[in-house]
Amino acid sequence: MSQAIYSDEIHVGDVMPVLVKAPIDKVQLVKYAGASGDFNPLHFDPDYGKAVGIGGTIAHGMLIMGFVGQAMTNWIAKKYIRKFGVRFAEMTKPGDVVTVTGVVKEKTGKRIVCDLEAKNQDGKLLIVGSFEADLPSR
Numbered sequence: 001m002s003q004a005i006y007s008d009e010i011h012v013g014d015v016m017p018v019l020v021k022a023p024i025d026k027v028q029l030v031k032y033a034g035a036s037g038d039f040n041p042l043h044f045d046p047d048y049g050k051a052v053g054i055g056g057t058i059a060h061g062m063l064i065m066g067f068v069g070q071a072m073t074n075w076i077a078k079k080y081i082r083k084f085g086v087r088f089a090e091m092t093k094p095g096d097v098v099t100v101t102g103v104v105k106e107k108t109g110k111r112i113v114c115d116l117e118a119k120n121q122d123g124k125l126l127i128v129g130s131f132e133a134d135l136p137s138r
Contacts, residue, residue, distance in 0.1 A: 005076060007110040007135040016102040016114065019071035024059050024094050032063045059092040068118050068127055071100035076133045086116070086129030096120040102131075110135050 029043050038060055041048040046056040065086050072084065092098065098118050106113040111134050118127040 005135060006138050007112075008138065010104060010107065010112055010135060012104050012107050014104045016071065016075040016104075019067065019074060019100040021067050021098045021100075024092060024096050024098070026057070026094060029057065029059060029063075029094065032060050036060065036062060038062070054091065057094055059094070059096070061088050061092075064088075064092050064098060064118055064126055065129075067098050068100050068116055068129060071102065072114075072116065072131050075102075076131075076135070080133045080135055081131055082111075082134055083132040084129070085131075086127045089125045089128055090120075092120065092126050096126075098126065105130075110137060 026044065033039050033043055042052070042054065042058055043060055044057060049056040049058065065088075068086060069084065072081065098120060100116065100118045102114045102116045104112050105115050111132060113132050114130060116127070116129040116131065117125060119125055
């Protein structure tokens, strides 16, 4: 849960708390498929993934984007978020440990812009993105 962060407490170069997720497993993928309605067999059938040339199952991109959003809103309350966007850079596989990091790149008045990244345990970039937030003042 995010704590109250005020605009005068944040500066360019500040880093948000790192979020490290447990390894992606099949149960998580099946649960996410049920919650999202995305039952593409790429996310739970390794034979299908091999048949289409990706070598097995992959995690839902939106699940990984959700991890990025979780890291962001663990730090800055969602009511202050004004923009959030990502670009998917690489597929996430079962067993991957996803680590989300972020850094403040700009600050204008009460508005901050932060760059975001999600990487796996090998340092492979999975997602790159950013968010903007209008922080409260004291």
